[in-house]
Amino acid sequence: MNRLVMLCCLLGSLMIAFPASAAPIMAWDAVTTGEDGLPLGSGLEVTAYKVYRCGPSATGPCLAPDRVLVGTVTPPATSLDLAGQPMPQAYVVTATNKAAESVDSVKFKVVPPAAPRNPRLP
Secondary structure, three states, X not given: OOOOOXXXXXXXXXXXXXXXXXXXXXXXXXXXXXXXXXXOOOOOOOXXXXXXXXXXXXXXXXOOOOOEEEEEEOOOOOEEXXXXXXXXXXXXXXXXXXXOEOOOOOOEEEOOOOOOOOOOOO
């Protein structure tokens, strides 16, 4: 009997970096275990990560048809430049292998920084 191993424990952490004068970069931890917590067996390694932009609900799940695939990343890479994406916006990441696509990561909201306050001449 073939056993399908769904990917789990996706993204122990999500990080967003805002380099000076650049778009945010979304990064996550590599997935190395299945939903049973055991290491992924030979041939069941992650083949891609998919990053989805969520619909207008900030609190609900990120479901079709409101979710939009904004990028696919091939391991060992674990980050995506969000250049050109609208902000503020929420995102989720999934991992895929030849068996299935994982459940969504936690939803992560990207918010631009506030404008500088009290500008003045020195």
